[in-house]
Amino acid sequence: xxxxxxxxxxxxxxxxxxxxxxxxxxxxxxxxxxxxxxxxxxxxxxxxxxxxxxxxxxxxxxxxxxxxxxxxxxxxxxxxxxxxxxxxxxxxxxxxxxxxxxxxxxxxxxxxxxxxxxxxxxxxxxxxxxxxxxxxxxxxxxxxxxxxxxxxxxxxxxxxxxxxxxxxxxxxxxxxxxxxxxxxxxxxxxxxxxxxxxxxxxxxxxxxxxxxxxxxxxxxxxxxxxxxxxxxxxxxxxxxxxxxxxxxxxxxxxxxxxxxxxxxxxxxxxxxxxxxxxxxxxxxxxxxxxxxxxxxxxxxxxxxxxxxxxxxxxxxxxxxxxxxxxxxxxxxxxxxxxxxxxxxxxxxxxxxxxxxxxxx
Numbered sequence: 001x002x003x004x005x006x007x008x009x010x011x012x013x014x015x016x017x018x019x020x021x022x023x024x025x026x027x028x029x030x031x032x033x034x035x036x037x038x039x040x041x042x043x044x045x046x047x048x049x050x051x052x053x054x055x056x057x058x059x060x061x062x063x064x065x066x067x068x069x070x071x072x073x074x075x076x077x078x079x080x081x082x083x084x085x086x087x088x089x090x091x092x093x094x095x096x097x098x099x100x101x102x103x104x105x106x107x108x109x110x111x112x113x114x115x116x117x118x119x120x121x122x123x124x125x126x127x128x129x130x131x132x133x134x135x136x137x138x139x140x141x142x143x144x145x146x147x148x149x150x151x152x153x154x155x156x157x158x159x160x161x162x163x164x165x166x167x168x169x170x171x172x173x174x175x176x177x178x179x180x181x182x183x184x185x186x187x188x189x190x191x192x193x194x195x196x197x198x199x200x201x202x203x204x205x206x207x208x209x210x211x212x213x214x215x216x217x218x219x220x221x222x223x224x225x226x227x228x229x230x231x232x233x234x235x236x237x238x239x240x241x242x243x244x245x246x247x248x249x250x251x252x253x254x255x256x257x258x259x260x261x262x263x264x265x266x267x268x269x270x271x272x273x274x275x276x277x278x279x280x281x282x283x284x285x286x287x288x289x290x291x292x293x294x295x296x297x298x299x300x301x302x303x304x305x306x307x308x309x310x311x312x313x314x315x316x317x318x319x320x321x322x323x324x325x326x327x328x329x330x331x332x333x334x335x336x337x338x339x340x341x342x343x344x345x346x347x348x349x350x351x352x353x354x355x356x357x358x359x360x
Contacts, residue, residue, distance in 0.1 A: 065251065066095040067258040069210070069240050070306040071296075074122075074314035077229040079216050085321045088232035089211035089314045089346075090240060090260070091306065091335075097206050098306075104200050105305045112193045113142055117181035118301060119197065119308035121315040124182050124190050130156070131186065142184040149183040197312055198331035208337040208345060210239040213317055213358070215350035229268075231349075233275055237292065238284045239345050243337055244291035260296035263307050269298045321348065321356065333357075 069090040075083035093101060109115045130152040131137050137145060153176050160169040182190055201207065212235035214228055224231055240258060248256045262272065273295055280294045301307040316328035337345025348358040 063253070064255045064257065067092050067244065067247075067256065068095060068098065068306070069258055069260050069292075070304070070310040071236070071260055071262045072301070072307055072310035072314050073229075073232075073263075074311070074318040077227065077232070079219065079221070079228065081216065083318065083322070084217060085213060085215055085318050086228050086232060087211060087213045087314045087318045087321075088229070088236050089209060089310055089317060090236050091201070091310045091313060092208045092210065092240060092243065092258070093204065093306070094206055097204070101204065101207075101309075102305055105197065105309065108193070108196045108200060111196070112185060112189065114181065114193065119194075119305070119312065120178065121194055121312045123178045124194060125187075126179065127187050128179060128183060131183070138186055145184045194312065194328065195331065197309065198316065198328045201309060201313070202332040202334055204335065207335050208243055209313055209332070209335045210236050210243070210337055210345040211313070211317055211347070212236050213321055213346065213348045215321070215348070215354075218351050219349065229271075230275060233272055234279070234284045235286075235347060237276070237279055237289070238286040239337065239347075241284075241287050241289055241292055243345070245287075248291065256291050258292040260292065261304070261307065262296050262298050263301040263304075263311075264298040269296070272296050317346070 069092040071088065071090045073086070073088045075081070075086040077086045105119075106115065109117070109119075128149070130149055131145075133152055134140075134145075134148045137148070140148065157169070157173060157176070160172055163169060185193065212232040214232060216228060219228055219231075221227060226234070237260070240260075244256050244258050248254075260272075260276070262268070276292075276294055276296055279289050283289060299307060301311070312328070313332065316325075316332075319325040320329045336343045343358055346358055348354060348356055350356075350359065
């Protein structure tokens, strides 16, 4: 238990115990269940088929159910910072679908020889200029491509080491390090990889996407009495909690719990943990917290595929607001949480004249 807590950076033994209890309760309820014949007209049976796709003829009398909400951010929360928008997004799935999601992501990664690599969308979709300097690059196999790009990059770094502009050398070395896993793919192939992942997310009928997208030009911290990232977390938590309350009304005899799973960052982890304690004590501006457990869990995104998918969603949202890019967003917009057809899970905090899909 202690070693597992260190890996996930759990912030309290109480929180660890709660999560293990919830997971064990879920597993136990799958073993000790009561089979009840379900008619095709039963609303409860319909819900159980969504939560447990392999049990179309029966539903379980479960005692509890857990939803994971994988969170990541895109852009900088500082005002003005180097981006116009800050986006905090969370992708929620029932625990019963976790393995299915992981299998789908793994299959796509294997297709592009990225099975052991982290998906960092912002680095993947960039153009790598050194590839354009290599003759017949597209015709080479993956091994040859890696070798040729490696040669060009090593030569460039050796040249920059001799330059008086040390900051350029450091930035180039960082760029090469962040993109090294993807150099065997052409830009077209890399875009296809990200598009395949976006299509996969769009196919997850059981998933819901929540996000707060802040146009920092219109954000006044004095009026808001909180920072950009604090407002974003409060809005995201409120939307996830409201969704849990709605689902709870449709699931008799099932207690619903949710937990936030975030990319690990020491500064962010302390701040978000403190904010969640505040939300549990006093509620958010919009709702009391009844289903989300008190402590977020912070994990290494390199080892957690669904946090990487949250990164893809964040990136796609920010590129939509800043560059009006719609291709990736349109592939999974069916996963935006909606009420009576209206998008309620994602908010664009901006001026009143905005005509984006979230504001009109």
